[in-house]
Amino acid sequence: MSGFQQLYYTSCEHGLSGSSGFQFNAVSAQVSAETRHRVEGLAGYEPPRSLLESDAPELLARCPVNLCHTRDRQGGATTLCVRYVGRDSARRFGNYFAHALHSEGPPVEGAYARDGGGPLAIELWDSPVWTTQVAATTEIPELPAPLPRGPLSPRSAHAFLRAHPHAEQLPALLAAVFAALAEDGSVVVIDETTDRVAHWFAAVSYLLPPPLARTLTFATYLLRPTRSRLHLIGTVPEAHTGFGPDDEESYTVFDFRAGRFPDVVPTHHLIRLLTRIGVGSIRSLWSWTAEYTHGQERALGDWHAPVAAAAAAGGIELTDADVRAVIGWLPGAAHLGPRRAAVAAAIHHRHRDLDDDQLAALSAAAAAGGDAALHQELEGKLHQSRIRAYVTGVENAPGPVPLTHPAERQRATALWQRLLGEAATSRQRVRLLLWAVGARLTPPPELLTNMSLDLARALLGASDASRGLRAEVTQLVHTLPEFRAALATAVQEVLDERGGQEQLFAQFPAELLSERDLGRRTRLLEHYWVAQAEREPARTVDLLFQILEVRGEAAPDVELLRGLWRGPSPAWTHEEATEIARRLPSDQPVGGAVDEWFDRAVKQEVRGKDDLRACLILCETLSAPARFAWLRVVTQDCVQVTLQLDAALREATEATALARVFRISQIEAWAAPRALRRHRLVPAMLTLPADPARLRTEISAFDFSLADSYLRAVQRAAVTSSHVDEVLFSHVTGVIAINDARAALPQAHLEIVQTLRLHIAQHWPSELLDRLSRALRPYDTRLADAYQEYAEHRLGRMKKWGRKLSQRRSSDGPRPEEG
Template structure:
């Protein structure tokens, strides 16, 4: 039987030191110096400030009590430290520490006691001894009032009892990472109850390694696993404290951010403090002694709980099943665990059933093994048929007897199937298992299934994918689906979009054979799914119909958007493919008219538009167009030719000075995107430019002046084309009918040229503008002279040579 050494530590007049002050008042005979040093390190006590001057029994009773427990490799030390108020010299700050020390841990031979159960035990004293020797105590030690029932009642009355899982998870982490959990509550009695709840829920081997102190004024100075304190304490943990200390402040209602907890924690707190000791006693039969963290303990605890009739969650069941293959230490008990899981949980997947079956066989329970194998075989087929998650796929069955039984089971399940998806997956299973059902029933089943699927409007993605697989792998079903589609089209009008719906869209062109009606509807649906092929499909339909031109109904069926219209590219291809000598349907003119009138937003669209206009202008095709559309095409192409053929800028500008240039989309786009670059690329008659620019219109004039200013900003040589435009613009006077904003641009252009052009170009410009504005010409000449004079001075400074009276000076 284990024995416990005793030590009293306080401020007293008589003790082991031989003088007054803090010392060991009395100790057991075998206490070592190391033990005394350890107790001294644990016994320190600081009362809350409000209670530091306590000296009456009533106020001392209100002081926090520190039950401190420290297991370790050199033995286990437990102390009860109480505030004593004044010492013999009447000074406040005295405390009394009664300590127990034993070699090893609090093991079952210590009386089955957990250290926290010594809270308020009658063994503790706060009175100094008359002598310096204390007897050793023998196990079992007297318990205090804490028990599983008392802690259960405590938790029932706490509104914050829901924090227990998080507290237990934090203690698991502290044990694994050598961290600390701080519990703050109004009294140390409450703190002791929280510590007891954690101790009861922990695996007993881990609970015996848990170090704790129910009260420390400065918890940041301790590295025990569990530290209690009261609201008046000073829990300042420093910059690294958030990682080292986890704080549960039950007094203020402040707790760590919610975080996922291990399933073992959830299982233990679900069992509860009042019942968990029984589960721990059962768990001893399932553990192998190597368990350390929650993941190691989860499966043995869950297996013990299942044996005791406690309901497990799916996560608990999975933990047990995953643990069984490696639990060879269970021996025949492995089959009992498999039976507990099998009889209480009927929703297991095939992999879990296979694991239980192997465990039953390893445990010697052949009846359970055969039962599980039969259930596993049926489950695999049903799981696949119902699309269960992670269901195993079919494997080829080669044995004749097995094929016969599998075919019979498959036929029975097919007859019993109540949903379309189950029927589809059963057909897929037969294909994967290489079964050969009789042809006639298979064809009948396929046709019936195809008819049902055509009436289905709520097929999910799984059914769609599985039906697609069935269409591609089972010829009987593909033929049945084509037949079912033909029946629907022949029976009901208004089914033109059938091929755009599931599952008719899965059919291929080759599946429709020589059925023109099916082919046309198939192509219409293809046009909706693949808009890029619409023109191609239009002409395929015309070929099947034996026609050369489409009517309005066919065009609207193929281009079904809200405002049916061709793109420029589509209209161009159609114009080139329609025979020009044939008279087209009236709808052709309407659709080309809409295509021609489309707005043009960028250069790429403009290029496509011009290609269409060139196609429509070809002989024979212009007859398809309305007169106003023909005029638009001709005007646009004429303006485009002017952009390429005009010899002079003002002549090109006059070509665009027609009403149609702003009335139609294509001329507007040519004017917006191409006219200004083309103007600046042509030489300008500067005399005519001075008079014609007033007729350009505000937008064109504004863009032209800005582009000209940008082109003239270069300080390099000025070519003749740019020079002609600049001459005509800078020579304008106030009599020209231009807005003030444009005169400001011209003024800015004049200043830019004066500051950037080379003297030679300025001299040329002065000569060109002198007939129109001599003052401006003189100004440009002065600018040229100033810039030329500054240049000559710079050259003289650079080329100045050394003088005769300074022969050693280098040339600059």
């Protein structure tokens, strides 16, 4: 910018209009019509009513002065100083003189840069550049830059604020101006004089970031503020404020004379930082801030971090909010270059209570800025913070990450060793070991072994381990061989020192050990296998023979069996007993314990068909001569009877004879024979022909359960079968022929027989009824005659139905396909 164009506007006799009145008295040669039009619109002035007829110099000096500053769309700036001059050449009151300066192009930037710059527009307040004297000619020269400043400065603004009774409103005023700049609003400032208004404007302008300060538009005095949309509008108590309901959103009013201010003005942390630094010191801050900005800052949030970073570099205390803003800004502040590390150092050295995320951000900034020493220092602090949080169980504390750099791993190991003495609980020591594993630290082997052994001893004595501790110890056992070996050693010590600890492997954390961990310690292995049997019952038989192999024994004793099969009435299942029988050496005696357990296995309750099948396999296995010799006599009898009944079920040729086989006294004594009768006898009988002569009389020898099952099975087959074969016919004949008088059946069974007789009579075809009649005649002639009548009646009905069908076909005529 080469200079400032000048314009004089007032009521005069000589000017650009060629006549007297309000007009441009004189302008610079390059002033455009557009600039004249803008200045003419801004130059209007209305004095307060009390000063309208001011004429004397001392009265005119009391009139408000309007220093007005605006910008056009191209970035050009227009600044006016409008003063009331009382009378015009015609001696009429209401004249004013507007001296305007206009500069083309974008605003001057870097006003507070080290190489200097032009004044802010507000610094032209009461500047010697302004005049109220009419020019003798219509053309006046441009003024060179920079323009002379007036009395306003950061120091004078600071002194003004210190003396003002409402200086505490500065943060709210600054926040309102920021909002006006962002949202194109207006802030109205009312004070006793326009000089005081100008001081408020100066304080705000100094505290605004310089690029924003140069976009600020203002007028230090307007009698009617609502007619303007400048950012800052000043006035005096006599002004016609007249703000209506529609103006509340557009105008924010600070009445410093009456002490009336907005109820709530949101105050950003940047504003608090700027006002805390103060107007008197702000010039230095903005010169520092220029080194931290990238030129694209617009909103409050954009400026907060670079301003706070500059403040930190200058030794100014930051709040937590300022620190958060700087740390959050650093990852994207690549434009800082090496200065990024300096910012990280300033924050780190003055703020020691940062959290891990903040330390990580500073560490990354130090690395990006090339400060290796700071990066290492921060990484060490971050590692220490993380490990403390992890060890002490802080919620959501991050776990260890592998350290690949040897120097980092060495430093972390040294820190880890220092923290050993701080671990107050077993869980903290477990977490320390987990951290060592996860971070791939390299503590001295002897230290790691001793720590693992001490921890294992402590854990074996703990009876109230929490779920979290259990999970972490499980992880430690699976990831740290030294701890796994220490745990096995601790278990061995307990077993050697105290008897009666056989169930130690069923307790935490000894249960986490595996066979591989116990090596050749046979005593430990036996206790371990006994505990494993309780956790994995399906492996119990295998574990039994592993123990026998380690012991060098052929058969187990009672204590071993009771240790492996626990419970109020310990016993083998049929499958377990079968497997044990097959795996025991058949050429050697097995001792009294085994015969007792086989006896219980053979005689135990049979709960279903699958159980029965397993029981029969067991009996078959034990029937081999060598194994049979192991059994007690009563067990041998049970095995023999069970196998005999099973063979009868497979070999019998007549149903009634098969039922007779099951009429033995041992049926009620032993579970297996009872199960054979309950699950297999009736199905087997129905596959064999029945002798009606025997069945009709011997059914009374059946017990109630067998008779009930059999009669219902015959009835169900007769009702549901689509084909009556010879076997079913024989059973139906025998049941129907039951001698009611001699059989002496219960009433429920007699009802089944009666129901079956009636169903046969009503549903069987005539030929089957005729055959049934002949089969019954040797036993019951009356019943045979009855079924013969049913057969003849049904046959007669069939013939009669056939004749009717033939007559119907004849009367209907030939069918189409027959014609």
